Amino acid sequence: MTQPIHMALAGNPNAGKTTLFNTLTGARQHVGNYPGITVDYKEGFFTHQNQEINLTDLPGTYSLTAYSVEEVVTRDYLVNEKPQVVINIIDASNLERNLYLSTQFLELGCPLVIALNMIDVAKDRGIAINPETLATLLGVPVAPIIARNGQGTKILIDQAVNQATQQWQPRDISYGEDLDAVIMEMIALITEQQFLTNTYPPRFTAIKYLEHDDQMLQKGQQENSLIATRLEEKVTQISDHLLKTMDAYPEAIIADHRYGFIKSILRQGVQTHSFDTDRLYTSDKIDKILTNRLLGPIFMCMVLFGLYQFTFSWSEIPVSWLESLFGWLGSQAGTLLPEGPVKSMLISGVINGMGGVLGFVPLIMFMFLGIAILEDSGYLARVAFMMDRIFRIFGLHGSSVMPFIISGGIAGGCAVPGVMATRTLRSPKERLATILTVPFMNCGAKVPVIALLIGAFFSENKAMYMFLFTLISWVVALLAAKFLRLTVLKGPATPFVMELPPYRFPTLQGLAIHTWERTWQYIKKAGTVILGISILLWAMMSYPELPATRKADFEQQRQHISAAVTPTILAETTSKSEVVSEEAMTLRHQITVIDRLESEQALRYSMAGRIGLALEPVSTLAGFEWRTNIALVGGFAAKEVIISTLGTAYSMGDVKAEASDSLGQRLTADPNWNKVVAVSALIFIMFYAPCFVTVVCIAKEAGHWGWAVFSVSFNTIFAFLLATAVYQIGIRIG
Amino acid sequence: MPELNLRQMKKDQSGTISSIKVGGELGLRMREMGLVTGTKITIQGRAPLNDPVALRVMGGILTLRNNEADHITVLVDSDD
Numbered sequence: 001m002t003q004p005i006h007m008a009l010a011g012n013p014n015a016g017k018t019t020l021f022n023t024l025t026g027a028r029q030h031v032g033n034y035p036g037i038t039v040d041y042k043e044g045f046f047t048h049q050n051q052e053i054n055l056t057d058l059p060g061t062y063s064l065t066a067y068s069v070e071e072v073v074t075r076d077y078l079v080n081e082k083p084q085v086v087i088n089i090i091d092a093s094n095l096e097r098n099l100y101l102s103t104q105f106l107e108l109g110c111p112l113v114i115a116l117n118m119i120d121v122a123k124d125r126g127i128a129i130n131p132e133t134l135a136t137l138l139g140v141p142v143a144p145i146i147a148r149n150g151q152g153t154k155i156l157i158d159q160a161v162n163q164a165t166q167q168w169q170p171r172d173i174s175y176g177e178d179l180d181a182v183i184m185e186m187i188a189l190i191t192e193q194q195f196l197t198n199t200y201p202p203r204f205t206a207i208k209y210l211e212h213d214d215q216m217l218q219k220g221q222q223e224n225s226l227i228a229t230r231l232e233e234k235v236t237q238i239s240d241h242l243l244k245t246m247d248a249y250p251e252a253i254i255a256d257h258r259y260g261f262i263k264s265i266l267r268q269g270v271q272t273h274s275f276d277t278d279r280l281y282t283s284d285k286i287d288k289i290l291t292n293r294l295l296g297p298i299f300m301c302m303v304l305f306g307l308y309q310f311t312f313s314w315s316e317i318p319v320s321w322l323e324s325l326f327g328w329l330g331s332q333a334g335t336l337l338p339e340g341p342v343k344s345m346l347i348s349g350v351i352n353g354m355g356g357v358l359g360f361v362p363l364i365m366f367m368f369l370g371i372a373i374l375e376d377s378g379y380l381a382r383v384a385f386m387m388d389r390i391f392r393i394f395g396l397h398g399s400s401v402m403p404f405i406i407s408g409g410i411a412g413g414c415a416v417p418g419v420m421a422t423r424t425l426r427s428p429k430e431r432l433a434t435i436l437t438v439p440f441m442n443c444g445a446k447v448p449v450i451a452l453l454i455g456a457f458f459s460e461n462k463a464m465y466m467f468l469f470t471l472i473s474w475v476v477a478l479l480a481a482k483f484l485r486l487t488v489l490k491g492p493a494t495p496f497v498m499e500l501p502p503y504r505f506p507t508l509q510g511l512a513i514h515t516w517e518r519t520w521q522y523i524k525k526a527g528t529v530i531l532g533i534s535i536l537l538w539a540m541m542s543y544p545e546l547p548a549t550r551k552a553d554f555e556q557q558r559q560h561i562s563a564a565v566t567p568t569i570l571a572e573t574t575s576k577s578e579v580v581s582e583e584a585m586t587l588r589h590q591i592t593v594i595d596r597l598e599s600e601q602a603l604r605y606s607m608a609g610r611i612g613l614a615l616e617p618v619s620t621l622a623g624f625e626w627r628t629n630i631a632l633v634g635g636f637a638a639k640e641v642i643i644s645t646l647g648t649a650y651s652m653g654d655v656k657a658e659a660s661d662s663l664g665q666r667l668t669a670d671p672n673w674n675k676v677v678a679v680s681a682l683i684f685i686m687f688y689a690p691c692f693v694t695v696v697c698i699a700k701e702a703g704h705w706g707w708a709v710f711s712v713s714f715n716t717i718f719a720f721l722l723a724t725a726v727y728q729i730g731i732r733i734g
Numbered sequence: 735m736p737e738l739n740l741r742q743m744k745k746d747q748s749g750t751i752s753s754i755k756v757g758g759e760l761g762l763r764m765r766e767m768g769l770v771t772g773t774k775i776t777i778q779g780r781a782p783l784n785d786p787v788a789l790r791v792m793g794g795i796l797t798l799r800n801n802e803a804d805h806i807t808v809l810v811d812s813d814d
Contacts, residue, residue, distance in 0.1 A: 063766035067759055096792045097768040125793070211762070249757040255765035259773075284778065284790070293782045385797050389783035392799075398786070495802060496786055497763040500795040 004045075004052035005164045008081075010074060010105070011089035012098050013060030014378075014501035016117040020089055020147035021057045022509050024157075048157045056083065062097075064104040065208075066215035075215075078110055079199045084164040087156070089115040092122035092129055092144070093502075095271055099262045102138070109170030109201050111163045112140045115156050119144045121502075125281060126274040137265045139171065148507055170201040175257045179210065179250060182238045186231055195227050196220065209235050210250045283378075283502035291382050300383060303374070307410050309463055311366040318362035323662075326355030341542070348648045349538030354531060355644075358523070360448040365519045367412030367444065371405065372514035376506035380405065381498070388496055394478040395485025398496055399425055400434045408441035409474065414521065415439045415694040419701050427494035433481045435701055436711055439690035440477035442470055445639035449685055452643060456664035457678040473686055480718070529693070533637045534644055540608040541630065541648060546601060554598040561590050603627070603649065622684060622723040623677040623731075632684065636712075638691045676730035680723045687719035738810050740775075740787070740803035748776040749808035756805040764806075768792045775808065 011017045021029070025044025042057040058077060059070035066072050078086065088105055090098040105112050116131055135142040141159040145152035174180055186206035190197065196205050196219065208216035209231050220228035239250055246253070289295055330351045337343040374380050380402060388398030400422075401409070407418025418438040425431040442450060450469055451462075458465045485491075545551075562570055565587055572584040573591075580588075603609045604626075611633060612626035619629050631645035643663070650666045667673045689712040690698065699708035737752060751773045754764060768791045769775075778788040778795055786797045 063762070065762055065766070067762065094792060094794045097794060100766055100768070127793075249761065251757065251762060252754070252765065252770075255762075256770050259768070259770050284795075287778070287788075287795075291779060291781070291788070293780070293784075297782050385786060385788065386781050388797075388799070389781060389785050398797075495760040495763045496797065496799045497760070497767050497769075497802065498797045499767065500788060500797060502794075 002051060004054045005085070005161060006054050006056075006081075006083050007085050007087055007160055007164070008056045008058055008077065008083035009087045009089065010058045010078075010101070011060060011115075012062055012091065012094075012101060014499060015060070015089045015091040015094075015098060016147040017057065017060055017089050019507060019510055020087075020115065020117065020145070020153070021055065022507075022513055023147055023150045024153060025055060048154075048161065051161060053157070053161075055087075056081075061101065063101060064108070065211060066213050072215060078108060082168070083110070085111045085113060085160050085166075087113050087115055087160055089117050089147070092116045092119045093125050093127060095122075095127075095129065096259070096262055096266060099265075100258055103173060103258045103261060106138070106140075106171040107173060107201075107204055107207065109168040109204075111166040111168065113156065113160045113163050114138070114140055114142045115147075116142055116144045117147050119152075120146050128272045128274065130270050133268065134265065134270045137268060137270065168201075170203055172203060173258065173261050175207075175254050178238065178242060178245075179253060179257075182210070182234055183207065186234055189227065189230065193224065193227050195231075196223050206231075207254065210238070211254060212251065281502065286503050287382070287500070290379070291386060296382075296386055300386060303379070304410055305463075305467060307367075307370045307374075310370055311363060311412060313463070315363040315366045319359060322359045322362065323355070326351060326359060330355070344542060345535065345538055348541075349535045350531065352534075352644060352647045354527075354534065360444075360451075361519065361523060363447065363451070364412060364444045365515060367410070367447075368518040369511065369515045371410065371413065372511050372518075373506055376504070376510055376514065378501045378503045381500050384498065385500060391478075392493060394482040395430065395433060395489075395493075396478075396481050397425055397427070397430045397434075397494060398498065400430065400481075403434050403438050404441055404474075404477065407438035408443040408446070410470070412444045412447045413441065414443050414445070414518070415441065415690055416697050417518070417521075418443075419694060419697045422701065425494070427491070429485070429489045429491040430494060432702055432707065433484045433489050435698055436484060436707065436714075437477040437481045439694055439698075439711065439715065440473055440480065440687055442473050442686060443639065445691065446685060449639065449642050450682060452646075452664055453667075453678045453682055456668050457673075457675050469682060469686070472683075476687060476722075530638055530640050530644070533634065533641050537608065537630075537634050537641065537645055538648060540611075541603060541606050541645075543606060546598075546605050550601065551598075554594055554601075557594050558591055561587065561594075608633075621727070622720060623680045623727040624684075625672040627672075628681065632688070635685065636689055636692065638693070639685070642685060676727060679730060680727040683726050684719045684723035687715060687722060689713075689716045689719075736810055738808055740798075740806040740808055741800050743777050743808060743810065745777050745779055747810060748774065749810040750774050751806060752809045753807050754805055755807075760802060760805070764798075764802075767796050768794075769796070769806065 009017060009021055021042070021044060025046050028046060029042055029044035044055045044057065046053055046055070056077070058074045061068070061071045061074050064071060064075050066075065077083075086105060088102050090102065102112070102114065114134075116129065116134075119129065122129060129144070131142040131144050141163065143152055143156035143159055145156055147153070175183065183203065183206045186209065187202045189195070190202040190205055195202075200208075200216075205216065205220075209220070212235070217228070217232070220231065235250070242248055242250055242253065290299055330347055333343065333346050333351060337346065374383075383405075384398040384401045387401050391398055391400055403418045403421040403425075406413045406421050407415040415438055418441070419435050422431050422434045422438070425434060450466065454462055454465045454469070562573075565573075565583060569581065569583045569587065572580045573587045604613065608630045609626065612629035615629045615633075616624075616626045619625075619632075624632065627649040628646070630649050631642045634641035634645040646667070647663045650663060650670065667678075689695070695708045695712060698711050699705045702708070738749070743749070751769060751771055753771060754761065754769060756764070773791060776790040778790045780787050781797075785800045787800060787803055788795055788797050
């Protein structure tokens with residue numbers, strides 16, 4: 001067996017990179033930690049004519065400067081990992097702009113193959129491209145493909161395998177007399193001193209210096225500050241000269257020449273238009289309506305509300321199936337297992353805990369499917385376009401919409417990929433403000449809790465209330481962002497140059513992969529973190545046990561009332577029969593009352609009960625009793641735990657009677673719960689500390705644990721004040 | 735053929751970029767997206783709140799905020 005060939009896939013966002021990656025590797029891909037936005041690179045494997053190929057999907061970029069994290073990731077990957085060949089995917093209907101990135105790959109010198117994607121779309125638009133001429137002029141193989149159906153990919157991989165044997169060979173592009181002269185001087189100095197030559201070709205380093213590339217300047221200073229300073233001086237000199245003589249920045253001249261290079265190639269018979277280039281395409285016609293100043297926002301609201309209806313009404317049936325499955329498992333375990341701590345752990349800890357989480361998998365899956373459709377079709381970018389003006393008022397950016405929506409802006413996302421998606425934001429301040437406020441959104445873990453409470457207390461109009469609570473989360477998150485941008489995160493706005501990709505029909509494979517990846521994250525979390533926490537919480541709720549004397553007291557009470565009836569009635573009471581005499585019925589009821597009292601006493605006596613009780617003096621201000629406190633404390637670890645802990649806290653003691661009651665029914669029946677408490681709890685759950693995984697992620701993304709600590713304390717205090725206000729006002733107006 | 739600031743251009747008006755007077759990150763972003771001197775652009779439309787503006791450039795659509803469009807002057811095509 002030969003060595004696997006190591007290839008990398010790069011290209012502009014929206015050029016079809018993910019589609020090609022999925023087509024080539026199918027299911028054989030390593031899913032990065034938190035996918036969605038392909039910032040962390042994904043790896044896939046496939047075999048081509050007995051040759052193992054290892055393909056890395058790099059983040060989409062327009063250029064190789066170092067302004068955004070994607071660009072840094074791509075560039076660092078190329079120079080450090082040195083893949084044997086780079087497949088540069090290009091949108092054939094937008095050749096000129098896409099080739100801008102290719103010119104930078106040529107300058108870097110990596111062995112390159114160009115995948116000319118969507119040649120069918122280009123053809124429909126009347127653009128004829130001659131791939132052979134393009135290949136000759138660029139000096140790299142060009143393969144026309146249609147990534148959606150895999151057409152042409154065989155030839156593409158053939159060419160890539162051939163290119164993999166090539167050495168790295170930088171290409172020179174001329175930047176005009178003035179710059180070329182300076183570049184030559186800089187190259188001479190760089191080569192002579194072996195300055196960064198292990199990582200970058202000398203010419204590439206020189207050009208990045210001229211482009212004022214921060215990352216390169218920094219690396220240069222670390223490598224050899226003497227030479228770095230000499231290079232910087234040369235750059236300052238030429239910049240001054242160019243500004244005086246041509247009124248232009250060096251980076252502008254570099255860009256002009258790159259486009260000049262591209263245009264000169266395209267003019268040599270590579271690209272011909274058969275119709276007017278300014279013609280309106282189907283996508284533009286759709287935009288005339290969907291981003292229309294009047295109809296656009298109306299349509300947007302309809303889409304978002306439609307997504308709710310779709311998710312909540314269509315997922316109801318599979319959710320109820322899963323609920324009854326877990327109910328059945330619980331009752332089976334109840335009859336089959338012997339009494340004791342193992343049984344209690346399995347029913348209260350594992351089955352109830354996991355059931356509470358896994359039962360919502362269909363709902364989560366429908367929501368992720370809906371988001372994937374909006375994302376893959378190109379509609380989400382229009383939402384960013386239409387919302388930018390509003391987001392800017394709150395010190396954010398149109399691109400903050402994505403992280404907000406992924407985190408649960410349309411209810412049912414996850415703050416972890418949401419926080420990660422903020423990497424597309426370039427200003428550190430807008431990015432931090434987004435990172436700190438996205439956890440306010442109703443993520444997939446909060447949705448079940450919200451759905452449960454709404455279902456129990458506001459069952460008349462579920463979708464309506466759900467929509468209302470989502471609106472509240474948006475308003476609060478935006479105001480919090482504004483607050484942060486006016487205080488701890490003051491600073492100016494960043495550029496909003498953004499592309500609106502043409503509308504496309506999402507591919508089934510793409511939708512399936514997107515939906516499954518995110519759903520799988522949720523299931524995995526349920527199977528590992530949540531299972532562990534459920535068992536830990538069960539243990540805290542069960543131990544220490546009541547002292548033997550108090551247990552004996554309850555046993556004595558039961559003995560006492562049982563002794564008062566005749567043996568026949570007693571036998572009837574303990575039998576499994578549903579229809580029994582009135583005396584037996586009364587006895588059963590009396591025993592249940594004692595059982596409940598005992599388990600409530602036991603819960604109070606347990607570790608968790610003590611914590612819950614200790615918090616009660618404060619939490620009653622917001623209307624929460626000690627059992628709710630236990631669940632809310634568990635929610636610091638993961639929001640899913642809230643529902644399972646509520647389930648356990650309100651089910652202990654209910655195992656024998658009315659076991660079929662759902663948690664919602666139990667809460668409505670509980671005297672400590674009512675509509676006001678429900679709203680107060682909803683508000684608190686929506687806005688208090690992010691779950692543990694998100695907190696870790698915030699620390700990582702913000703680059704400092706201080707922000708994670710800030711997020712936990714700020715959110716919790718804020719949420720508690722809000723919940724208290726709601727409760728205090730609520731009970732006064734009734 | 736009058737020269738106009740991009741902000742003042744109306745929907746469906748076309749022209750050729752005559753100058754972009756901005757450096758730094760914003761300048762770089764504009765250039766890598768194809769906004770360089772000599773590029774033909776058409777105003778595709780504006781967002782519901784009049785800002786940002788959407789442009790048709792090199793067969794794709796780009797969006798810019800009005801205060802960013804201020805840096806760009808365009809030689810507007812005559813109406814015929």
